[in-house]
Amino acid sequence: MKKIKSLPLLVIFIMSVLVGNAQLTPTVSKAKYFRKTIPLRDMEPIPPGTRDRSWKDGIIRNEENFKTNRPYKKNALPDGVDPVLQDYQGKVQQVRGPIHNFDGIGNVNGVFPPDTEGDVGTGHYFQMINLSFAIWDKEGNQLYEPVDNSTLWAGFIGPWTGTNDGDPIVLYDEEADRWMASQFAINTSNGTYWQLIAISETGDPLGAYYQYAFQFPAFNDYPKFGVWHDAYYASFNIFGSYFRAAAAAFERDAMLVGDTNARMVLFDLPNGSDPASMLPADFDGTPPTSYTPNYFVYFNDDAWGYSFDQLRIWEFNVDWTTPGNSTFTEAFILQTEPFDWQLCTAPRTRCIPQPNTSTKLETLSDRLMYRLQYRKFNDYDVMVTNHTVDVNGNGLGGVRWYEMRDYHDGNGWIIYQQGTYSPDDNHRWMGSIAMNGLGNIALGYSVSSSTVSPSVRYTGRTANAPLGEMNLAEVELVQGFGSQTSFHRWGDYSMMAVDPSDDSTFWYTQEYMNGGWKTRISSFNFDPVGYATVNAGIDNQVCEDTTYQTSGAATNNNSVYWTTSGDGIFGNPASLNALYWRGPEDLENGQVSLTLTAYGFIPGDVVSDSMLLSFSPVPVSIAGNDTTICQDESITLSGYAENQSSVLWTTQGDGVFNYDTSLTATYTPGTDDIINGSVQLTLTAYPVEPCNDEVIDNVLITIDECTGMIDHDADDLTISLIPNPTTGMLNYIISGVKNENIIINVLNTQGQIILTEKFVNVSGKIKDQLDMTKYPKGTYYFKVQSNNYIKVKKIVVQ
Structure with a gap:
């Protein structure tokens, strides 16, 4: 197994080279427009909408880039394997994994890529992507559903009105307890x-x-922000008559109080300048001292004509008393271990393979990945950052990361440690890195290969780990499914943040694939992990016609999974609160055992718990067969019910029941019933908890004068209705007719005759057809009457 190649000294002190450069002149301007909003919760949200962003390629084609168009030096280093490659997993495995792990905003605006970004405050997580934002509490409960980013500037009238152009950044300013959002x-x-x-x-x-x-004077592309003690600093790639970088300071103190005269100090670098895709420092924890400048960092590959691979550090000193005295100067060049930025020669380094497609994803390996985190300790200051490199000379993507330190000893910034993380044959890129207050470092990134769909993982190192090593075993936050086949764009960035509430917990947001791109939001720390615990919930009873939602719980778990002893189906068996649809065997048995299994972070740690789910049957209501009585008679009903708490007879007529809560109630027709010639009676069966819905059934009582009639239920007369239920056309066959005059009436549920047929002196069978297409859907009654009997059958029109 290959180990990290160690350099001669325990601590790697790289010579810092002071660089002289011509004095740059800033441009000072005020905000052109200002407005204070009502509370966001009270605004009319602008729903996410599909946006046409083809205009951007009309301003800057994807192939154009600062660095990649420069001459390529063929003898650039490294020649083959990255000299600080870590090609193995870390050995520390017993740390807890995700505390929270949930989906962020998906592709609700129909754009590529998402530019995934978000930050955590004392009580909220705020995610902002192309081209929507949403807000959660820190338990993962969504407080503000995804809305168009333009909602933040609703009512703010200017040339941008109606736009939502993207490249968003949102940061929590922990010193001021404020949020800064921009695009x-x-x-x-x-x-x-x-x-x-x-x-x-x-x-x-x-x-x-x-x-x-x-x-801005020209297209201010790829803005990246950092919170500092004296300004909100930002870097830009400017595209106009020539390509160049720019650095800006926005007057933080004025903006925090809503000062309409807030200013911007802008250094728009001249043609031919070296910087490109710089990152400004963004502090966590203890604020920098009042005299500390903001730092802007970018890298150069020796392949672009430089003597060695390097990080370059510029210092931005803003002077709000006399803004014209502000300076932006190059201060340090730090020689790195050799790296190779170029994974392949495809445009915009479209080098990352995916399963079952020839479409490869972009790496943006020509630049540092957001963010450049700054942290102040008692004896030194720290900055950490990362970028994507070719780890083996064969185009395998890995993450090169750096920890820079300034010991305030007069030597300035040095590279304290660096490493390249690539523990297997999968590509890792689009990383983001941060250090917490304990000195632990977390590194998150995308993972993909010809067999692994774009997924999200992280690794990390504890403060006491060997230099240059990520000693934590890799954790997968979400597994991807499928591939992105229509577009090459990926990223363009992600965000690793540190929770200001404890200065220990990391929060990471990144893009992944699952039937299209989605985003993930996760929190985790490096606390020692205990063994997994699991609780499937208490035994429960539900109505047999309902879907059940589980209420599982687990701790110290990497994942969970529900299984059933029956034949039902879980909607998402990997969720603690999964939906369960019962199967036929479940209902036949009357109960089923549901088991929740938790898989811990310690190898072999698997624990399960079960709960018993019982099914209560729904009520059954049968009102009896339709029948005919004489107009001077009462009728004793023959209702039937099961699984009921109670029953109730009701009538559509004006008759009365002797006991309307008895299945065998007696019904005496009223005057209206007799005039109408029929009445519909309804038997309602009420459920037993936990079932909620009552069940009804109807019976039609036909009321006849009965002059000279014999038994109306003559066994030798049969009626066939085909098809029944019917969509309109109905064939009927009446058998057993004996030299009689027959009258056929079709009645509605109110007892009204809607159709009549007469047959004179017939024998044997009567065959004919009814056209019910002109009548509404519902229940009707087919009544056959002769001088000797009456028979009635129900018709259902669908």
């Missing part, structure tokens, strides 16, 4: 370019916001 506005009504920023009035992301709009 650009490019496809404007007058061709101008803007950065829209919304600052929450309080720490409540559902409250009011201050809306700002800052104008």
Whole structure:
């Protein structure tokens, strides 16, 4: 097994090279537009809608890029395997996995890629992607459903009105307890370019916001933000008459109080400048000191004509007293271990394979991946970041990561440790990295190969791990299914955050595949893991016609799975709260055992618990056969019911029951019943808990004068109705007729005759057809009457 190649010193001190460069002149401007909103929870949300973003390719073609168009040096290093490759899993496995792990926003706007980003505050998680945002509490309960990003700037009238152009960033400013959300506005009504920023009035992301709009001289692409003590800093790739980078500072103190005169200090770098796709530092934990500049970092590959692979650090010192005195200067060049940014030669490094498709995904391996996290400790400052590299010279994607330190000893920033994570033959890319207050580092990323659908995983290292090593075993947050076949775009970034409530728990959001792209939001820490526990819930009883939702619980588990002793089906057996549809065998047995199995993080840790689910039958109601009585008679009914708590007879007529709660009640027709010639009686069976729905059945009582009649239920007369139920056309056959005059009446449920047929002096069989197509759907009655008898059958028209 290959080990990480160690450098001679325990701590890797790389020479920092001070770099002199010409003084750059900033542009100072005020926000062109400002507005304060009502609370977000009270706004009229703008629902997510499909957006046409083809205009972006009209401004910058996907193939155009700062670095990839530069000359390529053939003898660039490394020649083959990455020198700091970690090609094995970490050995520390007994740490807990996800605390929360749920889906974020899906592709509700019909765009590619999602630009997945989100941050965690003291009580909320706020996710913002292309082109929608949503808010959850920290238990994973969604408080604000996905809405169009333009909702944050609703009512903010300007050239951007109606746009929702993307590249969003949302950050929690933990020092101020505020939220900062931003995206650009490019496809404007007058061709101008803007950065829209919304600052929450309080720490409540559902409250009011201050809306700002800052104008840019050209297309301000790929904005990346960082929270700092004196400004909100941002980097941009500017596309206009020439391609260049830009760095901006937005006046944080003014924006936090809703000052309409908030300013922006912009350094728009000249043509031919080196920086591209820079990242500004974004602090977690203890704020930087008041004299600490913000740091902007990017990398160069020696393949682009440089002497060695390197990280370059620029310092942004903003002066809000005299903004024109602000400076943006290159301060350090840090030599890294050799790396190879180029996984393949396809446009925009479309190099990542997927199962069952030739479509490959983009890596954006030409730049650092968001974010550049800064953290201040007592004796030193730290910055961590990452990018995608070819780990073996054969195009296998892995994640190169760095921890930089400044010990305040006059030497400035050094690379304290670095490594390249690629423990198997799957590609890992589009990473995001952060360090918590304990010095533990978490690294999240996408994973894919010809056999693995794009998924989300993470690894990490404890503070005492060997330098350059991710000593935690990899954890899969969500397994992907399927492949993205129509588009190459992926990412363009993800976000690893640290919970400010404990400065220990990590929150990560990333894209994955499952019938289209989706996003995942997960939280985890490195606490020692206990053995899994599981509770399937208490035994329960439900009505046999309902779907049951389980109420399982588990701790210290990597995953769970429901199984049944019967033949029912779970909607999502991997969910604690799964839906269960009972099967025929379940109902026949009257009960079924449901088992919840939890799989722990410790190898071999599997535990199960079961609950008994019993089924209560629904009521049965049978009112009896339709029949005929003489008009001066009462009728004793022959109702039948099962599984009922009680029964009740009701009439559509004006007759009376002697005991309407008895199955064998006696019914005496009223005057209206006799005039109408019939009456419908209804038997209702009421359920026993937990069933809720009553069941009814009807019987038609035909009332006849009975002059000279004999038994109306003559056994030698039969009636066949085919088909019954019918959609309209009905064939009838009357057998056993003996030289009689026959009258056929069709009645509705109110006893009204709607159709009559007469046959004179017939014998044997009567065959004919009824056309019921012109009558409404429902129940009708087919009444056959001679001088000697009456018979009635029910017709159902569907």
